[in-house]
Amino acid sequence: MDWSFVVGIIYLLNTIFAVVVIFFERRNPTATLAWLMVLFFLPLIGFVLYLFLGQNYTRQRLFTLKEKDDATLGSIFEEQHRRLLEGQxxxxxxEAEQYRDVILALLRSNxxxxxxxxxxxxYTDGKEKFEALFAAIRNASHHIHLEYFIVNNDELGREVVHALAAKAKExxxxRLLFDALGARAGGGSRAAFxxxxxxxxxxxVFFPSIYRVNYxxxxxxxxxxxRIGFIGGFNIGxxxxxxxxxxxxxxxxxxITGQAVKMLQLRFFLDWNxxxxxxLRADPVYFPEQDGGGTTAVQIVSGGPDTRxxxxxxxxxxxxxAARESVYLQTPYFIPDDSISDALRLAALSGVDVRLMIPCKPDHPFVYWATLSFAADLLDSGVRVYTYDNGFIHAKTIVVDGKAGSVGSANWxxxxxxxxxxxxAFFYDAAVGAEVKKRFLQDLALSTEITQEWYRERSRRIRIKESISRLFSPLG
Structure with missing residues (x-):
């Protein structure tokens, strides 16, 4: 085999990919520079990584999802936005009044x-969460809609499928929607269902191409x-x-019980369709009128490659x-851009008690070491960083001043x-905020604080891992 010919082809493909990255995909400059470095300095590895991670050619097709969303919500959105903007x-x-500007921003942008x-x-414990989900499934009378990234073919996964099948027989x-890559990674396949x-x-099966890590x-x-909705970080496994x-x-x-369930239902409809x-048509049977019996203000916020x-x-x-007293956040993966880092720094520098909790162990090593590196960058601004030691923390939460916050699937x-x-789900309610804050403070007793002294004395091996992981963190 003429290896010089193969090498030449690889360099040619890398050059083509570099042109695509610069002129056609309109990435942010940091990601663009990272891809160019990988393509030119690690040609074979860069070629493979770009095939799995880099291509954006499917993104335009995904914008059709946003167009459907716009058409569905248009008239309702415009009226509510006008009334909020005019103070009507x-x-x-x-709490909703206090965070009116947050509500307005999310209403307008999303x-x-x-x-x-x-x-x-x-729910912060898997057993309690799934007991509640199974109870809701058993009591269902018309329809059940589940959408999860991962549905494993293991004991819990099979139990969920069995419970759903029993209701289908009734x-x-x-309807069960899952991601092809997530299910395959968890040992699932169509036969499991x-x-x-x-x-x-x-x-x-969302995005059947399991050879693409993105989207x-x-x-x-x-x-x-x-009538009942669940949202958060737990997958099924x-x-x-x-x-x-x-x-x-x-x-x-x-x-959640209340009108916010309609927004979860709409999100499911758009993803299913x-x-x-x-x-699936927006028949009233899927969007029943109900009084949730509570006073918590909620916005369901969606993000993805179908949003600009x-x-x-x-x-x-x-x-x-908006925080004046405290910002407490938990995430398994913390790889922020400058806007997030600057917001946390400025809050801490202005006297807000900012605390970040991350795992003490990796489930994805590259992401873990990058997370540790980015979290440690905030220490000199007064942000306090903790590693959760009682297993693995996968929560994606923020609570500010114990009054407003967010729970969902989005990592930082x-x-x-x-x-x-x-x-x-973004919430505005002192009782809910106080409970989320309470759970965070309870977790502190099971955590270790990362100090600047400890971080400065970390081993050379950890420093190398962080540097390599941080280099690759902008890729995508």
């Missing part, structure tokens, strides 16, 4: 409609009868019950900027902000 919209609790009659229950409409499809249920559906949503190699699994999800080409902005990131920044990294489809 009555906000049901003082058409995240505000609902105000919601009740929220918080004549209920049952045969019990459900044989019973009359339906499955949707995955990372959302975790469940809607039961249009035994490790989310603490039965995996990482030990106890600390995550956060919420159960896009994935399956089955056009990063609405969840923008919501995080608005919350940080470039992949969640730009490349994956995510969904978060």
């Amino acid at each position: 919209y009555w906000l049901s609790n003082p 058409r995240a409609l505000l609902t105000q009659d919601n009740r929220i229950e918080i 004549g209920l409409e049952v 045969r019990e459900l499809t044989d019973a009359g249920g339906y499955i949707g 995955r559906n990372h959302r975790k949503i469940a809607v039961i009868d249009g 035994d490790e989310y019950l603490g039965k995996g190699p990482l030990g106890y699994w600390r995550d956060t999800a919420v159960k 896009f994935t399956t080409n089955e056009y 902005r990063s609405p969840i990131k923008e919501g995080y920044i608005k919350l940080i900027n 990294d470039v992949r969640s902000f730009r490349l994956n489809f995510e969904a978060n």
Whole structure:
């Protein structure tokens, strides 16, 4: 074999990819420079990485999802936005009024409609969360809609499929949407869902190309009868019950009853229609009128490559900027851009108690070491950083001043902000905020604080891992 010819072809392809990155894909400058370095200095590795991570050619097709979203929400959004902007919209609790500008920003950038009659229950333990989900499934009377990044073919995964199949046999409409890459990584395949499809249920496989790491559906949503909704960080698999190699699994999800469930239902409809080409119509039976019996104001915010902005990131920044006393956030992956880092730094420098909690162990080593590096960058600004030691923390939460915050699927990294489809619930309520803050403070007793002294004395081996991981962190 003429290896010089092969090398020449690889360099030619790398040059073509470099031209595409610079002139056609309109990436941010940091990502562009990172890709150019990889393509030219690691030609063979860069070639393979670009095939799996780099291409953006499918992104334009994904904008059709946003167009459907716009058409569906247009008239409702315009009316609510006008009333909020003009101060005519009555906000049901003082926290919603206090964070009116956050609500307005999310409403305008993401058409995240505000609902105000919601009740929220918080779950930080997998066993409790799935007990609540199974109870809702058992009591369902018309339809069950589940959308998860990962549905493992393990004990919990099979239990969920069995419960769904039982309801399908009763004549209920049952739909299960999962990401092809997430399910395959978790050992799932179409055969694992045969019990459900044989019973009359339906499955949707998002983005069947498992050879693309980008543009995955990372959302975790469940809607039961249009009356009960779940959203958060838990996928479906035994490790989310603490039965995996990482030990106890600390995550956060919420159960919602109230008008916000309609927004979760709409999110499911849009994702299902896009994935399956089955056009579910907005029949009132899927969007029943109900009084949630609560006073929590909620916005369901979606992000992904079908949006030209990063609405969840923008919501995080608005919350940080609104903080006067405290900002507490938890995430397994912390690879921020300058806007996030600057917001956290400025909050800490202005006297706000800013605390960040990350895992003490990696599930993805490159991401873990990059996370440690970026988190440590904030220490000299007064941000306090902790590693959660009681297993693995997978929660994606923020709470400011114990009054407002967010729970959902979006990590604090470039992949969640730009490349994956995510969904978060932003809440404005002192009781809910106080509970999220309380859970965070309880976790501090199971955590270790990273000090500047400890970080300066880390080993050379850790420094090398951080440097390499940080170099690759902008790729995507």
